Amino acid sequence: MSVQRLFCGLVAALCSTLAGAAPPATESIVLGMGCFWGAEKRMAELPGVVDVESGYANGEISGSYNAVLALEKAIRAGQSRKRNHAEVVRVRFDPARTSLEKVLARFWESHDPTQGDRQGNDVGSNYRSAIYTTSEAQQAVALKTRDVYQKALNAAGRGRITTEIAPLKAYFRAEDYHQDYLVKNPDGYCGLGGTGVKYPGGEATPMAKAPARVRPLDGARLNQQRQLVVFEAEDCAYCRQFKAEVLDHWKSPAPVVRTLAPEAPSGWTLEKPLFATPTIVLFEKGREVSRYTGYNGDQARFWKWLGFHLLTPAQQKIAFEQGTERPGTGSHLDEKRPGTFVDPITGAALFRSDTKFDSGTGWPSFFNPLPGSITLHEDVSHGMRRVEVRSASSGIHLGHVFDDGPPPTGKRYCINGNVLKFVPDSGK
Template identity: 75%
Template sequence: MEIHPGSKPFASYMAKLVGFFKVIAAVSVVVVGVSACGQEKNDMNQPAALAGTPIVLKNNPASAESVVLGMGCFWGAERRMSELPGVLDVESGYANGDIAGNYEAVLAHERALHAGRAQGRNHAEVVKVTFDPARVSLTQVLARFWESHDPTQGDRQGNDIGSNYRSAIYTQSEAQRQTALKTREIYQQALSAAGKGKITTEIAPLTTYYAAEDYHQDYLKKNPNGYCGLGGTGVKYPAEGGASASLTAGTGAVLAKPLDGKALSFNRQLVVFEAADCAYCKQFKKEVLDHWRSEVPVVLTMSANPPTGWVLEKALFATPTIVLFEKGKEVSRYTGYNGEQKRFWHWLGFQLLTPEQRKIAFEQGTEYPGTGSHLDEKRAGTFVDPITGAPLFRSDTKFNSGTGWPSFFNPLPGAITLHEDNAHGMKRVEVRSASSGIHLGHVFDDGPPPTHKRYCINGNVLKFVPDTAQ
């Protein structure tokens, strides 16, 4: 199992710092798939439900049913299923394993399995969902299940790898099993028609179920900025008339119409894949997109599919995911956003800049004097960051310093940041772009009035935008 930023284990480690919260409701329909969504031990030593023993919840109608489903991390699964009209309650848990039912035991057992030090089946991370058959059918519940994750990935969902993330439907009756098998057959036909792979979802009776730790319950309600899984294939579950059987309320990116590839920039285009109610998506829009000046065109979509006629290298698994397409094909992606603007711009810069530019921008390199761009640029205009497009210097503050580098006596307000630089046995003040954080050059106290400053800048990491077409 991988543990790194963007993965569920990493997200759940961070979740431990948030604190622990008390659960306010139990659940009936279990969506299975053990993730690293937390690290507190479960005090329960006995299974909460066994095969053939219906899960009974208080304050629910006598007709209520429950089903257990595995679709990766239970944080996103819990929210997806709870949005479906007619679902009464959802609870995160662990199911159908041979070990103790708590997060630490599940994570440790998965590591031991991969190292060949253990035998026995691990639990899947699950949500147990209760629904009212008078308002929503099991077929509709399962349609939402199929649409909300990628059931073709085996023991994984996106970057969350391990048998604890397997796709599964754990049933409590023969009628449920038959419905699960029928919906799998129908959805496989839809996937095959869309060029997708074979479904790997396990369909079996529920044998063991443990409720997850309290802080996992309603996790995304208590932590709006928590890990936000996407995971869908973008293929709708077929129904008569062509409508999705999972109803329309609360649907996210998996049901949205793909962008029209012909309407986008074929040579180079950024596409931001979002999801409904994704806090990180809103944060990315506020902190990055609302101030977008980069020359690279960018567009938003709620679909998990690429623009029509274009190609993604692999399925999406989290939002926001920012994909750079060139000539209709994915060349790079940035998955997840947590306020790290400089990290995002660093990623984009590596795609846009030449090797010589990257050496200056990211390794504090210096071009040879007299070799950089814009040394003799005298037109009226603005020198901007080559990645973000943010203004840095006006041309009327540029002067000939005789050093071989473009020099300025004043930056635009808020355009740069200054940093102490003691490299190479010298004491200097480094100049960086405030928007992207890239290295620009250094500032010295031997410039002309009125500032008497000389901002000595590498011309190769500047882009010039004339005031008018020259």
């Protein structure tokens, strides 16, 4: 121990670093900008910033992700009056390379400080805008920059800043998986967006500016019986993926519309706030009946969610439980008009009517599907070895295929009529 004291006396700064404290040449401040994943990324991009760490600050509970979520749920239910932590980042910077004012200029520009307990689709007191200071000098600079930015917001017609500016009283480092999250997950969710208002006198920041606040959709212009609304956010990789993989090919009978507004269409009601994007909400008569939150490429899971709301219980049993309708009881047995049989959930074409024939089995039968419309799977249920037919677009069970069909294929695609929708050719 005496050797360590001697070493510390000679090289105090190095010992301080080894003990976990910030070197004397750096300064740190704690900032709340909503979801700390995006905040960490934005602040780390600023030249002169040495390190950015995600954490929880200035609450009255232990500092963990689960504790914060649990308390927020209790607060919303009126079951607790405790103060929750804010999701924050601790920004350590080199004053020789950048100033506290520049750090705070990036803070003000990188989120919307007028939203109260919310940032974009992230809603709750844990997402409040905040500056937690470690000295009176920092407090003074924080208040000064707030007043400067408020004048800029006023000139742009924006609202009052709601950012909490207070001394740092409690800080907990977030779990390891939250640290450098968007570095480890480049396509991860980041709901952060600025106001588009530049901090006066500051250097232009490299991130894209968010547009002016988006107005909610007009509920009167949407389908009153059933309407899907896709709530998106700027710079949302999963929103772009959902659009490319699902929306760009949309033929479903359910009408769909996209929006960047985090609120329900005017006159309509969301059951609870949104917390991630994309969120797909199904409305009926202006009220939310179900939602699908997030998208990671699992199309079958999305279509199954939607299918449970579009299909009847009898259809669901066939589609999702490999059920079979009784022969002679299904739909479309006698359908002979020119047209297309489509998936009842996605609307994707499956069979043309000119490939349909009377097999005498009591189920609609076809000798050829449309290219790429189905997938085939081995089925050994009920003590038999058969080949199952599923819809390629939604993955639902359609029926089975047998080798006793007519020319030219010799195949009989024996399909449950109740999971087919017929679309006649135009004018037929």
